[in-house]
Amino acid sequence: MFTGIISAIGKIAALEQRQGDVRLSIHAPELGFDDVRLGDSIACNGVCLTAVELVDSGFIADVSVETLSLTTIENWQIGTGVNLEKAMQASDRFGGHMVSGHVDGIGEVTSLHEDARSWRFTIKAPANLAKYIAQKGSITVDGTSLTVNAVKGAEFELNIVPHTMIHTIMSDYQVGVKVNLEVDLIARYLERLTSQDNTDTL
Numbered sequence: 001m002f003t004g005i006i007s008a009i010g011k012i013a014a015l016e017q018r019q020g021d022v023r024l025s026i027h028a029p030e031l032g033f034d035d036v037r038l039g040d041s042i043a044c045n046g047v048c049l050t051a052v053e054l055v056d057s058g059f060i061a062d063v064s065v066e067t068l069s070l071t072t073i074e075n076w077q078i079g080t081g082v083n084l085e086k087a088m089q090a091s092d093r094f095g096g097h098m099v100s101g102h103v104d105g106i107g108e109v110t111s112l113h114e115d116a117r118s119w120r121f122t123i124k125a126p127a128n129l130a131k132y133i134a135q136k137g138s139i140t141v142d143g144t145s146l147t148v149n150a151v152k153g154a155e156f157e158l159n160i161v162p163h164t165m166i167h168t169i170m171s172d173y174q175v176g177v178k179v180n181l182e183v184d185l186i187a188r189y190l191e192r193l194t195s196q197d198n199t200d201t202l
Helices: 065-070 127-132 162-167 185-194
Strands: 008-018 021-027 041-044 047-055 058-063 081-086 105-115 118-124 138-141 144-152 155-160 178-183
Touching (some): 008 058, 041 058, 127 178
Antiparallel strands (some): 041 047, 041 081, 105 178, 138 144, 138 178, 144 155
8 A cells, every 4th residue: 555655756777578578677776765675566657567686776567468468567768757656654644645556547747837936737547447536635646645726528637746856757757748647546445345346246
């Protein structure tokens, strides 16, 4: 479980194709690895990955075909910047919102402009995710916990303050950039609880 508060920005140091899936090497000297063990989860642009090897100032993770098909990882290259967050501990502050690290779909930045010291971003979500996105609700964009300012159809607007721009990869966003989206966990469970087929059995 994560909170969507980014701990550091890492960079892709290597990508190795392995029989259809990918092994990533991520350079992340600012993340801090004193409390990281093999098998720990680290969110990379909102994707929960398992550290299979710890290397100097970074870690290695395997990415399955399923994850490649649902996230932006297939577009990553050596040097791509990634938002990083270690899995939360029981004693941590809950600064963002509940984030599972399971990406629901890929969105696209459709507009951005300055607004005083902040930035306004508009992102278009896949049509099937639009129903989960609510004004003043929470959404995770590339692993960052954010508040939705406004919603129109499948598009939603975000206000990004200077601190977030500096400490995440959002400063690199341009129109057309693809981003990982995870909708509010509670909204997904509420839909299931209220759906007509929630009594189905296997």
